[in-house]
């Protein structure tokens with residue numbers, strides 16, 4: 498049995514690697530880095546505890562979530578990043594948004610090497626946006642904010658004043674809407690061909706976020722009658738009604754196979770330090786609501802700019 502499972506796992510790794518099409522159906526996922534990722538996940542046994550992470554939601558007055566000892570994934574950190582990503586009136590700050598993804602990647606890695614592989618693709622996406630943000634900070638053009646290049650840049654003192662003083666949150670990539678405006682005005686978004694624009698990359702993350710949101714929502718769901726469904730089934734269903742629409746037949750098959758290896762429900766209790774389904778539901782509902790808020794804002798921004806189908 499053990500040997501069989503291992504062989505099946507190895508085949509899956511190859512399928513997923515060769516598929517190379519996970520998030521968007523492109524070629525930015527090479528065999529080499531894929532296999533490296535697999536080794537990395539097998540080796541990973543870290544038990545790091547972050548100490549600065551209490552997530553209180555001041556808007557709903559819910560109690561803070563506490564750290565869950567012994568877990569790399571911290572649900573309290575995830576929620577606090579998500580809450581921190583909300584910007585007035587309907588924007589999303591990219592830095593906490595990407596930090597939320599860091600935590601979600603840990604979540605996926607905890608589900609085993611198969612789903613962990615998927616998370617590698619997510620990591621390449623988050624690092625593309627981080628790289629763009631770094632480059633834009635270095636470039637003098639972007640220094641004055643998103644609109645500098647639109648008009649005559651000899652008069653950018655006004656824009657500069659608005660931006661300077663927010664320290665780390667400066668630059669063309671500080672929020673979703675600013676990034677969209679900047680990339681559009683610089684002609685960086687290609688509506689017909691695949692590029693590594695921030696907008697296009699965000700769209701890939703955005704689609705994956707819907708899948709995770711739906712999966713967590715299904716996990717939180719507690720039917721009054723009948724027994725609880727297996728996380729494996731729930732994850733596959735969530736996938737089929739979200740990400741699968743954007744994937745080729747080949748990737749869909751590989752992904753669905755990967756979800757078979759998902760852990761049982763008790764694993765998720767331990768992961769967020771709860772005793773039973775009732776408590777799991779409470780915690781996950783908060784996560785789902787926080788994701789929903791960010792998802793809706795991003796969706797609106799992308800939709801308003803006709804970016805829901807970027808290649």
Ligand SMILES: *[C@@H]1O[C@H](CO)[C@@H](O)[C@H](O)[C@H]1NC(C)=O
Pocket residue numbers: 548
């Ligand atoms: C957490 O941080 C506080 C101060 O910020 C420190 O006194 C304490 O030792 C830290 N605990 C752990 C487990 O690192």
Ligand SMILES: *[C@@H]1O[C@H](CO)[C@@H](O)[C@H](O)[C@H]1NC(C)=O
Pocket residue numbers: 649650651
């Ligand atoms: C910007 O304004 C200056 C002075 O008003 C003018 O000399 C220059 O040609 C303008 N540049 C552009 C690109 O419009």
Ligand SMILES: *[C@@H]1O[C@H](CO)[C@@H](O)[C@H](O)[C@H]1NC(C)=O
Pocket residue numbers: 652655
């Ligand atoms: C630059 O913009 C500011 C504020 O928008 C305006 O008051 C100022 O007159 C402008 N300067 C020039 C040279 O156009």
Ligand SMILES: *[C@@H]1O[C@H](CO)[C@@H](O)[C@H](O)[C@H]1NC(C)=O
Pocket residue numbers: 772773775776
């Ligand atoms: C779940 O666990 C909590 C705390 O241990 C307990 O108070 C509650 O009654 C339990 N609920 C169910 C449905 O078992």
Ligand SMILES: *[C@@H]1O[C@H](CO)[C@@H](O)[C@H](O)[C@H]1NC(C)=O
Pocket residue numbers: 786787789790793
């Ligand atoms: C997000 O939008 C959907 C559909 O418009 C809505 O049903 C849902 O309540 C919204 N969620 C949040 C958290 O705002």
